[in-house]
Amino acid sequence: MQANHIYIAFETILIKEVRRFTRIWLQTLVPPAITIGLYFLIFGNLIGGRIGQMGGYNYVDFIVPGLIMMAVIQNAYANVSSSFFSNKFQRCIEEILVSPVPNYIILLGFVAGGMARGVAVGLIVTAMSFFFTSLHIEHVFLTLLVVLLTSMVFSLAGFINALYANTFDDISIIPTFVLTPLIYLGGVFYSIELLPSFGQWISALNPVLYMVNTFRYGILGTSDVNIVWALFMLVVFSAGLFAVALYLLRKGTGLRQ
Amino acid sequence: MQTIDPRNAISIRGLTKTYANGFQALKGIDLDVKENDFFALLGPNGAGKSTIIGIISTLVRASSGTIQVFGQNVATHVYETKLSLGIVPQExxxxxxxxxxxxVITQAGYYxxxxxxxxxxxxxxxxxxxxxxxRDNRSRMLSGGMKRRxxxxxxxxxxPRLLILDEPTAGVDIELRRSMWEFLQELNRNGTTIILTTHYLEEAESLCRNIAIINQGQIVENTSMRKLLDKLARQTLIFDTCDELKTLPAFNDSDIQCNAIDSHSFEVSLSTSRDINGLYATLSDQGVLIKGMRNKTNRLEELFLSSLKS
Structure with missing residues (x-):
């Protein structure tokens, strides 16, 4: 396929994905804004005022980066898993599979769609945070890089989930039983310095911890983890999941008989 | 194995497919469709028609065998062959x-x-x-016929140079079906090769020049529509009369059998090899005025059923 045709195909999938989540904005963009807004209000302002300082910052300032990252992770994952599975379920994925679009473009198109929703929700939540605190971003480039890499990792994970899924239940199991515990135990609400050494060691195995802390470092300039190591892990996760997703797509897992 | 003519729109050789559950859908299919043909692929439910289309479109993986589209292997020349193909699925x-x-615009983007x-x-x-x-309506608001169109x-x-339609007129009303036939014929006249699977044998007989019948994963008939229809040994014609029939017309020919249907119609059975001009002459001589005439059954339907039985 010629390079310009490949680009047009990628752009077509991306536009279709963005059109989908903006068409159903009441289901995709508003709920995370309300949920995270409630977190800001209850944990940040009401309870946070009694907690005092965390990691050297007001509690509300400490949790804002984690909550933004939580919204990015959940929405990037949900967008790709639900959209790709819906395409499978309605069989409209066949539109792409019978066309000459290469597998890696199909993957990139859906992942870019997931990243677009992750970033869009991240921006909405960031804008909402200004009602509760005044954010000053310490490292703008790093902050953007972490958001993009994190949303890519979870879009890829959502894609793999959708490939294997046979029912709508199959795409809700991972977010409920894997993603949510990883996020809540990934240092969104607390610094791992509060944990005993064994708890810190267990937390170090949680990839979300690195994402949240690198993002927090980008905004506040403080982190529980080594930033270079965290970025390296994000790149390795992205590359590894991309390779797995592409392999499954080429193999036709869940798509071709 | 037959040699492949690269000018063919499709050449299939030794195609087999066994699904994961062990069901053998195709048992060694060899099939050629010439460029610019209007080709019918007929068969009962589960015969393997949709599996063949699935393999051509790459949605189904062949167990063995090759498919060439305009001389290029679909497994190795994915981009070129997919660019030549338009698929209208059954569902x-x-x-x-x-x-x-x-x-439609999104689909254009994929190409x-x-x-x-x-x-x-x-x-x-x-x-x-x-x-x-x-164009601005949500697709779920369309009727069944509109969705197919x-x-x-x-x-x-x-x-595409080759259009494959898997039962495109299923559930479509007669008027719409006729307009779709005209559209497909126009496409074919303009150079598009068309392969059609259908349950409406009248549709295949009206539109297609060549035909293959598949049953239980094997091609049981592959010929031109004309040659296939010529295989029919006898035909039964129904005549409608202008006036009430007092007595049944008499034919002094052992090959011709005549039976009454009602007071204004009767049927005549005779060999397909002979002309029917003599029938009219005999009826005119006996003062029987004919208002209309039609085949009792669809000729292709009879051949289709006999092919499946044999």
Missing amino acids: INFSQFEKVGDI GLRGELAKQRAEKYLRKLDLWEK LMIARALVHE
């Missing part, structure tokens, strides 16, 4: 939440067409299939 497979126009060109193509085929007025418009947006 509705577009998003029920998208607008009609967006569905590297964008902007004005994609819009022009979408308009061209939506107009031809009487869907232009519905939308799938044809979508399959044509990149103007």
